[in-house]
Amino acid sequence: MTLKEFLEYNFIDTESFKLNVYHILAAIVILLVARIIVWTIKRIATRYFKTKNIDPGRSYAFLQILKYIIYTIALLLALEAMGISLTLLIGGAAALMVGIGLGLQQTFNDLISGIILLVEGSVEVGDIIEIDGVVGSVTAIGIRTSKVETRDKISIVIPNSKLVVDKAINWSHNAEPTRFQVDIGVAYDSDVELVTNLLLQVAKEHKDVLTHPKPQIQFKDFGNSSLDFSLHFFSKEYLRIVFIRSEIRYQILKLFRENKIEIPYPQQDVWLRNTSSAIENKQ
Numbered sequence: 001m002t003l004k005e006f007l008e009y010n011f012i013d014t015e016s017f018k019l020n021v022y023h024i025l026a027a028i029v030i031l032l033v034a035r036i037i038v039w040t041i042k043r044i045a046t047r048y049f050k051t052k053n054i055d056p057g058r059s060y061a062f063l064q065i066l067k068y069i070i071y072t073i074a075l076l077l078a079l080e081a082m083g084i085s086l087t088l089l090i091g092g093a094a095a096l097m098v099g100i101g102l103g104l105q106q107t108f109n110d111l112i113s114g115i116i117l118l119v120e121g122s123v124e125v126g127d128i129i130e131i132d133g134v135v136g137s138v139t140a141i142g143i144r145t146s147k148v149e150t151r152d153k154i155s156i157v158i159p160n161s162k163l164v165v166d167k168a169i170n171w172s173h174n175a176e177p178t179r180f181q182v183d184i185g186v187a188y189d190s191d192v193e194l195v196t197n198l199l200l201q202v203a204k205e206h207k208d209v210l211t212h213p214k215p216q217i218q219f220k221d222f223g224n225s226s227l228d229f230s231l232h233f234f235s236k237e238y239l240r241i242v243f244i245r246s247e248i249r250y251q252i253l254k255l256f257r258e259n260k261i262e263i264p265y266p267q268q269d270v271w272l273r274n275t276s277s278a279i280e281n282k283q
Contacts, residue, residue, distance in 0.1 A: 018083060027078035034074030038067050060125045060141070061118040068143060106161070107144065113160035114143040123163050127172040128238045131162060135171075135239065151239060171238035177210055179234050180241055182248050185226030187262035192219065192227065195261060199231045202251045208244050210234040226264050 042063055049059040117123050118141060127138045129148065136150040145157045162168065171178065186195050196217045203215035215233040222228075231252075237244055256263060 023082045026081040030074055030078045030081060034070050038070055041066060041070075061121060064141065064143070065115075065118050106159075109161045109165075110144045110159045113164040114141070114145075116164055117141055117146070117160055118143075122173075123168070123170060124172075127170055129163070130169040130171065131158065131166060137239065151242070177213070177234040177236050178238065179213075179232055180245065181233070182231045182245055182252070183220075183228065184231065184249075184252060185223055185228050185263060186256070187264045188227060190227060190261050194259060195227075195229060198255045198259060198261070199229065199252065202248055202255065203231060203233045205251070206233075206244070206248060208235050208237045208240070209248075210236070225266050 045059065045063060045066075123129060123138060123141065123146070125138050125141060129136065129138060131148075134148070134150060134156070136148040136156070138146060139149050139155065140147040142160075145159055146163060147155055148158055149155050184199070186192075199217050200215055203209045204211070209215060210233070213234050215231065218230040218232060220228040220230050231248070233248075235241060235244060253263070255261075
């Protein structure tokens with residue numbers, strides 16, 4: 001068998017469609033060329049973005065969109081090279097989409113949301129987000145799903161529609177520092193001025209608490225068992241904020257014990273009426 005005969009050998013030979021070795025090799029070459037083009041553009045673009053100090057999230061979004069476009073064109077050309085009519089393929093795909101569209105509504109929603117994220121840049125790689133009570137750093141944005149690494153170094157996959165439609169908090173987009181708070185209750189006989197000064201001292205001494213805007217103390221309420229205060233402070237450490245609050249509570253407890261300030265247990269007074277008559281009836 002000659003090389004020409006080998007290349008023209010038909011794996012599939014029907015009246016409407018023929019598939020031979022040449023068609024398969026042509027499709028493989030097209031996909032390989034597309035892969036090389038993507039790799040080359042990625043290297044050149046990465047260097048360019050670094051020299052221009054372009055935001056990593058924006059550069060990642062640009063490369064992702066470009067990659068999808070190139071691979072989509074390459075796939076269509078590969079199918080054409082294999083003798084598959086794109087007109088027939090598009091017509092069949094349209095009929096198929098009508099049949100299964102209802103079952104894939106959520107998938108299409110995620111796909112469109114992924115395109116919106118990559119173009120709009122509302123969420124970018126490296127951003128710290130909070131969604132459904134989970135806080136983490138975005139490590140990848142795909143066309144349908146995104147990956148977020150939580151504080152516990154657990155990688156979770158989130159559908160893109162949740163980042164677009166749901167109420168997702170993007171802490172990295174805050175131009176100003178965010179205010180947080182720590183609540184504390186003290187006994188009713190405590191010196192409230194001393195309590196205020198100690199809480200401010202704790203905030204000022206913590207390295208991750210900003211000095212501007214200044215920390216503030218709020219006398220919230222007269223509680224059932226305690227005088228309720230809140231320490232309000234500003235910080236830019238969004239990912240570590242739970243540990244910052246923990247460190248502040250440790251220091252508050254230490255200073256309160258040193259200064260004889262009591263943190264009361266919840267307590268309730270019970271008053272008994274007509275106890276004498278109840279005892280007489282029992283006897």
